[in-house]
Amino acid sequence: MIQMAKPQIGDDEKQAVMEVLDSGILAQGPRVKAFEEAFAEMCGTRYAVATSSGTTALHLALLANGIGPGDEVITSAFTFIASANSILFTGARPVFVDIDPRTFNLNPDLIEAAITPKTKAILPIHLYGLACDMDPILRLAEKHGLALIEDACQSHGAEYKHEKVGSFGTGAFSLYPTKNITSGEGGMITTNDPAIDEKCRVLRQHGMRRRYYHDELGYNFRMTDIHAAIGLAQLKKLSKFNAQRQANAKMLSEHLKGVVVPHVPEGQTHVFHQYTVRVPDGKRDALRTYLQEHGVSSEVYYPVAVHQQSFYVSELGFKDTLPGTELSAQAVLSLPVHVGLSSSDLETIIAAVNDFDLGR
Ligand SMILES: Cc1ncc(COP(=O)(O)O)c(C=O)c1O
Numbered sequence: 001m002i003q004m005a006k007p008q009i010g011d012d013e014k015q016a017v018m019e020v021l022d023s024g025i026l027a028q029g030p031r032v033k034a035f036e037e038a039f040a041e042m043c044g045t046r047y048a049v050a051t052s053s054g055t056t057a058l059h060l061a062l063l064a065n066g067i068g069p070g071d072e073v074i075t076s077a078f079t080f081i082a083s084a085n086s087i088l089f090t091g092a093r094p095v096f097v098d099i100d101p102r103t104f105n106l107n108p109d110l111i112e113a114a115i116t117p118k119t120k121a122i123l124p125i126h127l128y129g130l131a132c133d134m135d136p137i138l139r140l141a142e143k144h145g146l147a148l149i150e151d152a153c154q155s156h157g158a159e160y161k162h163e164k165v166g167s168f169g170t171g172a173f174s175l176y177p178t179k180n181i182t183s184g185e186g187g188m189i190t191t192n193d194p195a196i197d198e199k200c201r202v203l204r205q206h207g208m209r210r211r212y213y214h215d216e217l218g219y220n221f222r223m224t225d226i227h228a229a230i231g232l233a234q235l236k237k238l239s240k241f242n243a244q245r246q247a248n249a250k251m252l253s254e255h256l257k258g259v260v261v262p263h264v265p266e267g268q269t270h271v272f273h274q275y276t277v278r279v280p281d282g283k284r285d286a287l288r289t290y291l292q293e294h295g296v297s298s299e300v301y302y303p304v305a306v307h308q309q310s311f312y313v314s315e316l317g318f319k320d321t322l323p324g325t326e327l328s329a330q331a332v333l334s335l336p337v338h339v340g341l342s343s344s345d346l347e348t349i350i351a352a353v354n355d356f357d358l359g360r
Pocket residue numbers: 053054055056079080082083125151153154173174175176186187
């Protein structure tokens with residue numbers, strides 16, 4: 001069976017972990033610092049703050065931008081639940097704006113109508129590895145004095161007009177094992193703002209500026225040196241991994257028939273955390289079953305948009321209608337695109353999709 005993901009853990013990662021274990025410094029030590037510095041350099045930001053997950057990175061990024069009870073944060077509902085839940089953790093409320101169904105990212109043309117006196121931030125999500133259309137989002141954030149928090153959890157190294165995602169506002173990345181690079185579990189916050197950097201560091205460690213003096217409510221969102229050692233070894237391979245994913249995606253896009261292949265707008269790069277096609281005419285689930293029977297895994301990211309999750313409807317009273325989001329949830333299918341695929345795996349995926357009767 002060709003799997004959806006295969007973490008690329010080699011001798012470098014194993015050796016790095018052994019060195020940490022031998023060093024006796026296991027949590028938030030020199031490897032975390034080195035990983036933060038290298039990540040900031042990759043991203044082109046002044047600072048990076050390591051956390052325990054992408055979710056905790058988002059949570060701290062929002063808190064550090066002053067988001068709290070009574071505030072509204074504009075975002076997309078076509079995402080992993082953590083993007084919206086992290087807004088809820090702060091006491092704020094997500095306000096969902098529809099996506100552009102060609103890119104699956106926030107449609108910037110619809111944002112301004114959603115801004116109210118309570119709006120404090122825009123949280124664009126660079127979904128599947130494709131950078132959002134940032135210029136109009138930046139213009140709106142500036143015009144209305146809103147914070148910008150980028151959910152870059154799926155898009156390490158992706159660029160908008162030659163600038164890396166995570167460098168436009170406060171960035172939040174996930175280092176979960178299926179991501180383009182991993183630390184096992186882990187997250188990273190990126191920023192150019194020294195005040196945001198400092199706030200994230202303090203909140204990550206129980207609101208502590210001086211040892212055992214606690215000025216505010218904080219958390220334990222630290223990263224271990226074991227995770228950082230893996231992440232640091234992986235970060236060195238990010239460009240190579242992204243290039244391989246892009247080559248795999250190119251091969252798929254050139255040969256797949258009957259499905260709508262990913263659209264990459266001019267000036268935006270796609271690092272293909274997921275390779276997601278749109279399957280026409282309600283045939284998505286049948287194609288998925290067919291692929292499974294022919295040795296190819298696939299996945300639906302995401303079958304239920306956030307505003308339609310039962311908790312959001314019954315507990316939080318969301319009643320939005322988001323046509324682009326809802327149609328996409330019915331039609332999308334992600335195919336394997338990871339670095340561990342061989343040419344023959346790619347041929348198998350292409351043959352399986354093309355052999356299925358899509359009514360062409
Ligand atoms: C878009 C998005 N946001 C947030 C997260 C949360 O990251 P983590 O699983 O590391 O907490 C993920 C992870 O899958 C994600 O895909």
